[in-house]
Amino acid sequence: MRPLRWGILSTAGIAQKEMLPALQAASDCKIGAIASRDLARAETVAKRFGAQAYGSYAALLDAPDIDAIYNPLPNHLHVPLTLQALAAGKHVLCEKPLALSLAEAQQVCVEAKRAGRVVVEAFMTRHHPQWHRAKALIAEGRIGRVRGVQALFSYCNTDPGNVRNQAGIGGGGLFDIGCYAIDAARFFFDAEPEAVACTMDRDPVFDTDRMTTGAARFAGGGQLGFMVATQSTLAQKLTVLGTEGYLELDAPFNCPPDHVAQLVLDSGADLLGQGREILSIPATNQYQAQAEAFVRAIASPMPQSMTDILGNAAALEAMTRAAASGLWEHIHPDQGQAGDEK
Incomplete structure (x- = not known):
């Protein structure tokens, strides 16, 4: 089995401290590329981990030899870059919270199903x-x-x-x-x-x-x-x-x-x-x-459940409403349905 080749979006602290060393140690994983809007910074980190450096996220997403993306960008960039990665045919492990609203989470799930790719929210x-x-x-x-x-x-x-x-x-x-x-x-x-x-x-x-x-x-x-x-x-x-x-x-x-x-x-x-x-x-x-479980999820013939992505997003959105209203906010049972299959 060919190792899963990973592309890392940004040189974020969690990537350097936790995820990149973990990928080096993980079975069936290879760090392929690291991207930053600052090419010099990408080159510095990529050299440490034996990877290719890119000076833009788009260039990494277009790389044909990258199979999966790790997205540790700031929260507001989780959904946009995950959607771009899916459109480029990549699997995505995205840091939590994957989405800042239920509608965003539903959009990701729909696009993952359309692309036939695995998306996982990174609760290690x-x-x-x-x-x-x-x-x-x-x-x-x-x-x-x-x-x-x-x-x-x-x-x-x-x-x-x-x-x-x-x-x-x-x-x-x-x-x-x-x-x-x-x-x-x-x-x-x-x-x-x-x-x-x-x-x-x-x-x-x-x-x-x-x-x-x-x-x-x-x-x-x-x-x-x-x-x-x-x-x-x-x-x-x-x-x-x-x-x-x-x-x-x-x-x-x-x-x-x-x-x-x-x-x-x-x-x-x-x-x-x-x-x-x-x-x-x-x-x-x-x-x-977490990385090794992600590899197994890609290899599995079983449909991917989107319940966790949607359930977390629905609860976070309701919590935000409750903080504003001062009231108990209800979560409708059907909020975890959209895109709930691979």
């Missing part, structure tokens, strides 16, 4: 074995029926030049890290939220949400509660609460590749840990696992 967390083990424990009934998911994700970034602090291009906490909480709840409930509520505190200068608290209601009464912050201390927590126990994931969103995660399974026998079991999860590079 789903590929960490800690998440897989937690999901398996739930399936085995070890915590009973899942009733709640609670998430905390916080960091401190006050740089006015950082894209996360620019409201006009999709910056702010909800889009940057709130999407992880939403995706986690959808993953562990294996369902779509029916309604959401949200409140935001906005930076007076950036106008981005620097602290956001959200809630989502699932069928049967299951609930998500989360808090995300971009100007507070570093913190990550994720708890899955069941009727007969709970799970606590270790460094749930940015688990270091050399860290042996300690997944907590607690029966709730008491508050002092008498019913607690610590499960060691092998150290894993979740970005490498």
Whole structure:
């Protein structure tokens, strides 16, 4: 099998720090090209990773020897460049959030189906074995029926030049890290939220949400509660609460590749840990696992489901409405339908 040849749109920090090294280590992957609007910058990074450099995104997309695109551009460029990549016949792994609206997500799904190409939103967390083990424990009934998911994700970034602090291009906490909480709840409930509520505190200068608290209601009464912050201390927590126990994931969103995660399974026998079991999860590079899963998705004869792309976009859009209205906002069940096949 010929390795999947990747083209990287931009020299973004996440590409250099996480994705490019992961692609070097991943099976059946080869870094083919790196593009930047600054050719010298593209050449510097491309030299490090043994790749071709391009001075424009269009030139990379036109390259006939590139099979797949990794898109880590600022949020407002996710959809336009993903659509251009699909039109050029490339598969796309796009950083989260793939879209800033449900309509945009639906457009991507329709075009992916038309092009016969795979598009995946890059939630690398789903590929960490800690998440897989937690999901398996739930399936085995070890915590009973899942009733709640609670998430905390916080960091401190006050740089006015950082894209996360620019409201006009999709910056702010909800889009940057709130999407992880939403995706986690959808993953562990294996369902779509029916309604959401949200409140935001906005930076007076950036106008981005620097602290956001959200809630989502699932069928049967299951609930998500989360808090995300971009100007507070570093913190990550994720708890899955069941009727007969709970799970606590270790460094749930940015688990270091050399860290042996300690997944907590607690029966709730008491508050002092008498019913607690610590499960060691092998150290894993979740970005490498994500790349290898992407290769398998392309090779699979099974139709690609667009449910995750559409479900995340619908929930994020509803959260944005809820923050503006101060009300619970409902999500219609048919919002995850358009383009839901390969």
